[in-house]
Amino acid sequence: MNTEHKTPDYIFETSWEVCNKVGGIYTVLSSRAKTLKTSYQDQIVFIGPDLKQPTANADFCEETKLLPKWKKAAEKIGLSCRIGRWMVPGNPVAVLVDFHPFFSQKNEIYAQAWELFQVDSLRAYGDYDEASMFSYAAALFVEAVVKDCLKPADKVIYQAHEWMSGLGMLFLKHRLPRVATIFTTHATSIGRSIAGNDKELYAYFEGYNGDQMAEELHMDAKHSIEKQSAWHADCFTTVSRFTDRECKQLLDKPADVLLPNGFENDFVPAPRQFAAVRRKARKRILDVASALTGCEMPDDTLIVSTSGRNDYRCKGFDVFLETMAQLRARLNNDSQTDKQVLALIEVPCWLKAPRADLQQALEGKAQHTTPLPNPIITHDLWNLNDDRIVRQIWQLGLLNQPTDKVKVILVPCYLEGNDGIFNLPYYHLLAANDLALYPSYYEPWGYTPLESCAFHTPCVTTDLSGFGQWVNEVLKHNGELTDGVKVIHRTDGNFFEVAQEMCDTICRMLQLSAKERTAVQGRAAKLAEKAQWKHFIKYYYDAYDFALNKA
Numbered sequence: 001m002n003t004e005h006k007t008p009d010y011i012f013e014t015s016w017e018v019c020n021k022v023g024g025i026y027t028v029l030s031s032r033a034k035t036l037k038t039s040y041q042d043q044i045v046f047i048g049p050d051l052k053q054p055t056a057n058a059d060f061c062e063e064t065k066l067l068p069k070w071k072k073a074a075e076k077i078g079l080s081c082r083i084g085r086w087m088v089p090g091n092p093v094a095v096l097v098d099f100h101p102f103f104s105q106k107n108e109i110y111a112q113a114w115e116l117f118q119v120d121s122l123r124a125y126g127d128y129d130e131a132s133m134f135s136y137a138a139a140l141f142v143e144a145v146v147k148d149c150l151k152p153a154d155k156v157i158y159q160a161h162e163w164m165s166g167l168g169m170l171f172l173k174h175r176l177p178r179v180a181t182i183f184t185t186h187a188t189s190i191g192r193s194i195a196g197n198d199k200e201l202y203a204y205f206e207g208y209n210g211d212q213m214a215e216e217l218h219m220d221a222k223h224s225i226e227k228q229s230a231w232h233a234d235c236f237t238t239v240s241r242f243t244d245r246e247c248k249q250l251l252d253k254p255a256d257v258l259l260p261n262g263f264e265n266d267f268v269p270a271p272r273q274f275a276a277v278r279r280k281a282r283k284r285i286l287d288v289a290s291a292l293t294g295c296e297m298p299d300d301t302l303i304v305s306t307s308g309r310n311d312y313r314c315k316g317f318d319v320f321l322e323t324m325a326q327l328r329a330r331l332n333n334d335s336q337t338d339k340q341v342l343a344l345i346e347v348p349c350w351l352k353a354p355r356a357d358l359q360q361a362l363e364g365k366a367q368h369t370t371p372l373p374n375p376i377i378t379h380d381l382w383n384l385n386d387d388r389i390v391r392q393i394w395q396l397g398l399l400n401q402p403t404d405k406v407k408v409i410l411v412p413c414y415l416e417g418n419d420g421i422f423n424l425p426y427y428h429l430l431a432a433n434d435l436a437l438y439p440s441y442y443e444p445w446g447y448t449p450l451e452s453c454a455f456h457t458p459c460v461t462t463d464l465s466g467f468g469q470w471v472n473e474v475l476k477h478n479g480e481l482t483d484g485v486k487v488i489h490r491t492d493g494n495f496f497e498v499a500q501e502m503c504d505t506i507c508r509m510l511q512l513s514a515k516e517r518t519a520v521q522g523r524a525a526k527l528a529e530k531a532q533w534k535h536f537i538k539y540y541y542d543a544y545d546f547a548l549n550k551a
Contacts, residue, residue: 005545008157008180010150011036011044014138014168015161016131018048019060019086019094021414023309024261024447025161025186031264034090035533036540042093046086047138050096058416059087060094067093073148074141081141089266099137103129109136109167117170117228124221131164132225139168143176157182157544163189163222166229173232180551182543183233184259187444189222190214191246195314195442200492202464210250227251235547240466243444257543260470261445262536263454263528267427274431274456281424281432288378288421289342291361293400293407294371298340302510304435307346307426308448312388316439316462317345321389321408322499323437325396327506328406339510341406344433346426349387349412352380354420362421375400377410378421387412433457434517435509439498440465441490453484453528456521460505462490462498474530481505484524 017026029046036044051057062084074081079097086094102109106129113119121128142158150156159182160169166183173181190210194201197217201208214223230236230253238244238255248254269277286297308315324343331337357372376393377384384390389410393399398408413419415426422429430436436452436459446467452459458481461468468487471479479487488501512520 005541006155006548007541008040008544008548009043009154011040011157011159011544012047012142013045013159013161014047014135014142014165016049016134016164017161018046019057019096020048020051021059021416024445027263027447027451028186028261029161030086030088031267032262032533032537032540033086033088033092034264034266035262035537037090037092045093045095047095047097047141049134050080050082050098052098052100057096060096061085061087069149070095070145073144076148077140077144079137079140079144089264095141097134097137097141099130099134102133102136106133109133113167113170116174117232118224119167119170119228120224121221123218125218127164128221132167135160135165135168136171137168138165139172142179143172146176146179155548156180157547159184159543160229160233162186163226163229166225169229170225170232173234178551180235180544180547181233182235182237182547183229184237184239185226185230185243185247185251186239187243187442188246188250189219189226190217190250191243191444192311192314192442193217193219196311198313201442203492205245205249208249210252213250227253233547234550235543237543239445240469242464242466242469246444256546257539259539259543260466260531260536261447261450262531262533263447263450264533265454265529268454269431277428278431281428284422284424285342285344285429285432287362288358289407289409290368292358292372292378292409293375293402294368295400295402295407296368297342297407301340301342302434302506303342303344303432304437304506305344305346305430305433306437306439306448307344307430308438310347310349311442314440314442315347316441316498317347317389318392319439319441319495319499319502320345320437321392321396321398322496323439323502323506324398324406324408326499326503328398328404330503330507331405332403337405337510339405341506341510343406343408344411344429345389345408346411346415346429347389348414349389349410350382351413352382354379354413358421371400371402376408377412379412379419381412427451427455430455430457435459435506437502437506438462438465439488439490439502440468443467449485450528450531453524453531456525458484458486458509458520458524460486460488460502462488464490470531471527474527481508482520482523484520484522484527 085091110121417425443465446465449461479485
């Protein structure tokens with residue numbers, strides 16, 4: 001730690017994804033926890049939502065004797081919380097706040113937010129109320145602790161992640177200005193919304209007005225919190241130069257400090273264990289594919305995948321499927337090759353249950369010679385006929401016929417080791433891949449390709465992702481497959497060219513010898529090594545210093 005910097009005595013980080021695996025922010029926080037805990041011990045505290053469902057907050061372990069004075073201070077103001085540990089490397093202190101009682105006060109809270117900060121919640125919908133009441137409760141908890149349990153001279157940081165934590169941060173900043181606030185946007189709500197609504201984000205980028213687009217896309221309420229949080233925080237941060245440009249254009253406020261997302265190697269098994277994990281996961285993947293399609297998949301099948309939040313266009317799932325259609329046509333028409341490719345799309349959808357017929361087929365010992373009905377999906381969905389990915393698979397004719405050399409399978413669930421089909425965690429399946437493909441259209445950072453590299457899986461991404469841009473900067477040239485990460489140039493209008501370039505990359509991978517593949521895997525892992533938290537944590541210390549000097 002740079003001793004010239006002002007350093008906090010306590011850090012409180014609040015996010016909807018603390019002890020709640022939803023997307024990439026969970027990985028940002030959970031992988032960074034150990035690095036920060038080395039410096040701050042139990043003075044780094046993560047605050048998340050107490051979701052009350054039996055399956056929720058599974059990686060939270062309550063410790064009733066931990067910080068009893070803090071709990072008492074919260075109870076004194078009528079706030080219920082659970083204090084314990086987040087069961088990730090470092091086991092940091094985690095506080096889950098019960099935000100549900102605040103729903104009865106939401107109109108008064110929103111009225112105050114308008115009067116004090118001009119946060120406009122009139123057209124709020126969806127998850128707005130839930131997130132806002134959570135962030136309000138999280139900030140109340142910190143206010144109670146700072147007033148009752150900490151010393152007046154203690155330097156305190158409160159870092160709020162995304163618009164979902166912004167409202168509480170604004171109230172805390174107003175009530176306790178001595179607490180230094182940091183607001184971090186990982187992706188602007190308007191940028192994501194423009195991209196997700198099939199509008200051209202990049203061609204007209206300089207012409208977009210954030211407030212105007214918020215009104216057009218009915219995003220006023222979320223945008224209002226985000227913009228006011230960016231302007232009121234002592235330190236405004238984002239994750240890449242890519243999003244900084246977006247913040248400047250759509251929030252009228254550039255970031256004060258950039259906080260690139262790192263990774264922690266504790267998540268990656270040691271070499272000998274890694275080989276065993278990879279073998280076991282590959283066998284399971286091929287067994288599932290064989291049971292589903294009725295075709296025995298050879299051991300040398302090239303396993304490729306894509307994954308991430310269910311954001312069809314932003315994550316490039318449309319390009320991924322077009323790539324597989326081109327690849328299938330190319331390999332099916334090539335009588336000189338018998339190579340097989342298995343493509344997995346690991347994306348949470350509206351999940352109903354694991355397929356009972358697939359479970360039965362996996363339990364049987366006989367060879368699988370008959371495909372199951374609809375052999376493109378591993379779990380049942382509530383909305384199978386309306387799911388965008390399923391419909392595109394059908395439309396492209398990717399039906400996993402016995403003669404197809406490319407099989408495409410949708411895995412529509414969170415992979416936490418208990419999905420009923422694979423029963424292996426996501427990282428184990430990632431280790432089994434030969435190549436991962438992330439042709440993102442909108443990707444402020446890009447955790448999935450970074451995780452892929454960390455797990456020795458070469459990958460393809462685009463220069464519309466923060467990670468892709470970072471790779472090009474590190475390499476000082478556009479990343480190629482031989483570097484471990486292929487970075488494809490992507491624009492608003494080159495959809496089919498990107499798909500063709502990905503198709504060419506997979507064919508190139510098929511031609512590599514075992515020795516060449518091992519070398520490429522090693523280079524991917526070396527790139528991930530450069531993005532470990534031990535290299536990136538210094539930017540957080542810069543942000544703490546900036547906020548403490550401003551508060």
